[in-house]
Structures are given as structure tokens and as C-alpha cells.
Amino acid sequence: MTETSPTSRQRRAPRTARERARAELTAAIKEEARRQLAEVGAHGLSLRAVARELGMVSSALYRYFPSRDELLTALIVDAYDALGEAGEVAVARESVACEQWRAACRAMRDWARAHPHEYSLIYGSPVPGYVAPERTIAPAERAPRVLIETLRTAWGTGGIEPATPQVPVPAALRTQAETLGRSFAPDLPLPILLRGVVAWTQLTGMIGLELTGHFVGVFEPADAFFTHSVEELMAFVGLH
Amino acid sequence: MTETSPTSRQRRAPRTARERARAELTAAIKEEARRQLAEVGAHGLSLRAVARELGMVSSALYRYFPSRDELLTALIVDAYDALGEAGEVAVARESVACEQWRAACRAMRDWARAHPHEYSLIYGSPVPGYVAPERTIAPAERAPRVLIETLRTAWGTGGIEPATPQVPVPAALRTQAETLGRSFAPDLPLPILLRGVVAWTQLTGMIGLELTGHFVGVFEPADAFFTHSVEELMAFVGLH
DNA sequence: ACAAATTCGAGAGCAGTGCTCTTGACAGTG
DNA sequence: CACTGTCAAGAGCACTGCTCTCGAATTTGT
Numbered sequence: 001m002t003e004t005s006p007t008s009r010q011r012r013a014p015r016t017a018r019e020r021a022r023a024e025l026t027a028a029i030k031e032e033a034r035r036q037l038a039e040v041g042a043h044g045l046s047l048r049a050v051a052r053e054l055g056m057v058s059s060a061l062y063r064y065f066p067s068r069d070e071l072l073t074a075l076i077v078d079a080y081d082a083l084g085e086a087g088e089v090a091v092a093r094e095s096v097a098c099e100q101w102r103a104a105c106r107a108m109r110d111w112a113r114a115h116p117h118e119y120s121l122i123y124g125s126p127v128p129g130y131v132a133p134e135r136t137i138a139p140a141e142r143a144p145r146v147l148i149e150t151l152r153t154a155w156g157t158g159g160i161e162p163a164t165p166q167v168p169v170p171a172a173l174r175t176q177a178e179t180l181g182r183s184f185a186p187d188l189p190l191p192i193l194l195r196g197v198v199a200w201t202q203l204t205g206m207i208g209l210e211l212t213g214h215f216v217g218v219f220e221p222a223d224a225f226f227t228h229s230v231e232e233l234m235a236f237v238g239l240h
Numbered sequence: 241m242t243e244t245s246p247t248s249r250q251r252r253a254p255r256t257a258r259e260r261a262r263a264e265l266t267a268a269i270k271e272e273a274r275r276q277l278a279e280v281g282a283h284g285l286s287l288r289a290v291a292r293e294l295g296m297v298s299s300a301l302y303r304y305f306p307s308r309d310e311l312l313t314a315l316i317v318d319a320y321d322a323l324g325e326a327g328e329v330a331v332a333r334e335s336v337a338c339e340q341w342r343a344a345c346r347a348m349r350d351w352a353r354a355h356p357h358e359y360s361l362i363y364g365s366p367v368p369g370y371v372a373p374e375r376t377i378a379p380a381e382r383a384p385r386v387l388i389e390t391l392r393t394a395w396g397t398g399g400i401e402p403a404t405p406q407v408p409v410p411a412a413l414r415t416q417a418e419t420l421g422r423s424f425a426p427d428l429p430l431p432i433l434l435r436g437v438v439a440w441t442q443l444t445g446m447i448g449l450e451l452t453g454h455f456v457g458v459f460e461p462a463d464a465f466f467t468h469s470v471e472e473l474m475a476f477v478g479l480h
Numbered sequence: 481a482c483a484a485a486t487t488c489g490a491g492a493g494c495a496g497t498g499c500t501c502t503t504g505a506c507a508g509t510g
Numbered sequence: 511c512a513c514t515g516t517c518a519a520g521a522g523c524a525c526t527g528c529t530c531t532c533g534a535a536t537t538t539g540t
Binding site for chain 2: 041042043117120121123124125137140166167169170172173176179180194195197198201202203204205206208209212214216217218219220223224225227228229231232233235236
């Protein structure tokens with residue numbers, strides 16, 4: 001969040017007063033938009049309201065974000081980064097693999113519950129007609145990478161059981177998983193990698209169901225079921 | 241879909257011409273709304289456009305649905321029912337538990353891919369400011385009930401392994417799971433029931449990630465990963 | 481069968497939205 | 511100093527959800 005040294009960043013610090021003002025206003029717009037997003041959701045996010053709150057006129061806002069979708073995209077990228085960072089710092093605080101896994105899952109759920117509308121923005125229904133631009137895929141990988149990375153280090157230190165798969169991996173899936181493994185965890189056995197992905201899908205599903213209220217009247221609060229699921233799937237991926 | 245005998249339905253058949261016209265128009269509105277929903281999504285669904293397409297004026301539509309949210313709620317209930325029914329007929333076609341489980345999972349994914357916007361309506365981000373009315377929770381239970389019901393019959397016929405849980409069920413979760421089991425599958429052991437719920441959450445998560453495009457460039461198509469996950473989780477719940 | 485009550489579609493209108501275009505003022509650079 | 515590019519502001523377009531009123535049609539009660 002804090003500014004790093006000028007040489008460490010590709011995007012150099014703004015020199016002129018105009019560039020500086022522009023950067024600050026862009027940040028202020030995003031901040032206000034994020035506030036309104038938390039209040040009224042993506043559907044209720046209004047460019048006019050954001051501009052009004054910032055004391056400017058709506059048309060001026062289009063100098064910074066060419067469309068409402070563009071603003072949402074910026075918020076989406078930020079949300080991916082925030083979620084990923086939440087998981088990363090949670091993992092960094094722990095040293096043994098099991099605790100890292102638990103911390104990562106808990107951090108992602110906590111972040112989702114603290115920012116439900118931002119979470120819905122990235123894992124909920126896509127804004128209709130909206131297609132994710134190229135620059136969102138890299139930040140999107142950050143969160144699942146936290147889980148896979150935990151498995152990778154655990155595999156390196158022998159903290160993970162070889163997870164004998166009852167189910168053979170078909171050829172079509174094998175090639176897909178291999179390319180995935182090459183960019184995520186080259187040395188991790190494919191069955192373990194796949195189980196990690198399965199665990200990730202379960203995590204997003206469980207968080208999504210909780211946020212959309214599918215657990216009301218059943219698992220309420222959902223804490224017990226959540227921690228239990230994490231334990232079950234930790235055994236599923238082979239962590240011990 | 242077809243009309244049953246007057247006594248078999250609580251809501252009797254419309255007597256007067258006015259009631260009959262009202263019922264038909266209500267259905268026509270929902271049908272047109274569903275068509276537009278599939279095209280432009282929940283965000284783009286416009287009451288005026290629906291009315292326009294039906295050759296009436298927008299204000300007249302409010303005689304049938306008092307608000308846009310009310311129309312969406314009707315579509316949500318229908319979506320829950322359609323998804324649940326898709327799972328039910330898929331299970332009914334099979335006789336052995338494993339095939340029933342596979343069929344149910346496949347049916348739900350197929351329905352979701354065929355009606356992505358309707359699926360997003362019920363499992364995606366909630367429409368902002370929208371709170372699910374009471375009458376949606378019964379249809380919402382229908383889909384997960386299909387999976388649990390499959391486990392219940394499998395347990396009755398011995399088609400399911402006692403799934404020795406490595407993870408003990410804490411007290412708080414036990415009481416929640418017991419009340420859930422009472423209404424879903426009274427005779428099913430709690431650990432199996434809980435694993436069934438975990439499998440359901442994974443299913444919704446995986447379908448949601450596929451629909452929101454999180455698998456593009458990784459599992460594309462996602463068929464192989466989907467069937468593999470189903471197999472893995474089938475073993476996880478103890479089906480064999 | 482006739483009158484009363486209810487329901488209905490249509491139209492006007494309000495407040496709000498995303499977005500475009502033009503206008504005049506300001507800052508940065510030659 | 512003058513020029514060029516950027517900026518905020520305002521007016522305006524087409525659209526939205528929703529409310530209200532007003533006749534017309536239909537159902538209901540007597």
C-alpha cells in the first residue's frame with residue numbers, strides 16, 4: 001500500500017502536479033466507489049453518486065474511468081489483490097504446513113465476510129455483458145496460488161502424504177493438469193495438485209453459499225461447518 | 241406443467257375469464273422475462289422491455305408483479321424448481337447409487353450451463369439489497385436434497401462405506417447437523433451426511449467457477465476436471 | 481337484470497441512471 | 511508569451527423503476 005522507491009516500481013512516481021493530482025483523484029474515486037460498493041452492491045454503484053460525493057460532476061469522472069465497467073474492473077483487480085494478499089500474509093505467519101493451510105482458508109473466508117460485495121464481484125455472478133479483461137487473470141490466480149504453494153512447500157518438506165488416488169487421472173485431464181502444474185508447482189505430483197484444486201473449488205463454493213444465505217437456518221453460524229470442512233479437505237489433500 | 245385435476249391442486253383452476261386471463265398473462269410475463277434474462281442477465285432485465293415485447297405498457301405490468309424484485313423472486317423460485325427437477329429426473333433414471341450420484345452432479349452442471357443467468361440468480365451474487373423471501377427456501381432445498389437422498393438410499397442398501405472420519409465432529413456442529421439430518425435423512429450417520437454437504441458445496445463451487453470463467457485457459461473444457469472431481473468426491477462420501 | 485364493486489390497461493409524470501458532446505478555463509512546454 | 515493538451519462543468523439524450531390518475535371492462539351482489 002505504501003509507496004516504494006521510484007526504481008523498484010515500473011510505474012515511476014508522478015512528476016508533474018497534474019499527474020500527481022490525477023493519481024490522487026483516481027485513487028479517491030476508487031476509494032469512494034469501494035465504499036458505495038460495500039453499501040449498495042455492484043448493482044447500486046452509481047457513477048453520478050460517486051462523483052456527487054466527491055464534489056464533482058459526473059462527466060468529469062469519465063476522464064478517469066471511460067465507463068462504469070472500467071471502474072468495476074479496477075475494483076475487481078483490487079479485490080483479487082486484497083484477497084490474495086490476505087491469504088499470503090496469513091500463510092506467512094505460520095510455519096508448519098497444516099497451520100498454513102488452515103490460516104489461508106480462514107483468511108479467505110474472513111476477507112469474504114468482511115467484503116461480501118467485493119467477493120461477489122470476483123466470485124459471484126459476472127456483471128451481465130461484462131467480460132473480464134486480460135489484466136484480471138494474473139491477480140485472479142493469486143488466491144488459489146496461495147493454497148497450491150502451501151501444498152508445494154509441504155511436499156518439499158515431506159509434510160504431505162502421497163495421497164494415493166483411488167481415481168485414475170484420465171489423459172485429457174492429465175495434459176491440462178500438467179500445464180497448470182508447470183506454472184503453479186512444477187514438482188508437485190499431479191494427483192495432489194488436482195486435489196488441491198478440488199479443495200479450492202470447495203472453499204469458494206462454501207464461502208459463496210454462506211454469503212448468499214444458503215446456510216441460514218441450517219449452519220448458522222457457519223463457523224463450525226467451515227472449520228470442519230477445512231479439516232476434512234486438509235485430510236483429503238493429504239496434509240497431516 | 242400440465243394442469244391436474246381441480247381437487248389435486250390447492251390452487252383451484254381459474255373460474256372466471258378474468259382469472260384465466262390473469263394466469264395466462266402472468267405466465268407470459270415470466271416466460272418473456274426468462275427469455276430476456278437469458279440474453280442480458282439479471283442486471284439488464286427491464287420491466288419496460290418485457291412489457292414492450294408483450295405489447296403492453298409498463299405500468300400495466302405492475303398489476304401482476306408489484307416490483308422488479310418480485311418478478312425476480314418468481315424467476316428464482318422457478319429456477320430452484322427447474323434445477324431440482326433436473327436432478328430428480330436424472331437420479332430417477334438410474335438404479336445403482338454410484339450412477340445416481342454421477343447423474344445428479346452431471347444434471348446440475350448441465351442445467352447450470354444451459355441456464356447460466358438463472359443459475360447465477362440463485363447461486364451467484366444476490367441482487368443487491370434483495371433479501372430472499374420465505375417462500376424461496378423450500379425450493380432451494382430441493383437440489384441438495386437430491387444428493388442427500390441418494391446417500392440415504394445407498395446407506396439403506398449398504399451401497400455406502402461407513403466412511404471412517406479422521407476428523408471428529410465438534411459439539412456445535414453436531415447439533416446443527418442433527419437438526420439438518422432430522423429433516424433430510426434421519427437414519428443417515430452424521431459423518432456421511434456432513435460429507436454429503438461438503439460434496440454439495442464443492443459441486444456448487446466448481447460450477448460457479450466454471451460459469452464465471454475462472455477455468456478459462458486452465459480447464460477448458462472443464463469436462464474432464466468435472467468428472468474427475470465427481471469421482472473423487474464420490475469416494476470421499478463413501479460411495480462405491 | 482341492474483347497480484355496485486372490483487380489476488384492468490393506458491397514459492402522464494417523477495426522479496434517477498449511463499453516457500456523449502460542447503464550452504471555457506487551467507497548467508505545462510516550447 | 512503563446513501554444514497545446516488536459517481538465518471540470520453543464521446541457522442533453524435515451525433509458526430505467528415506479529406512482530398516480532382516469533376511463534373502460536368485467537365480476538359480483540341483490
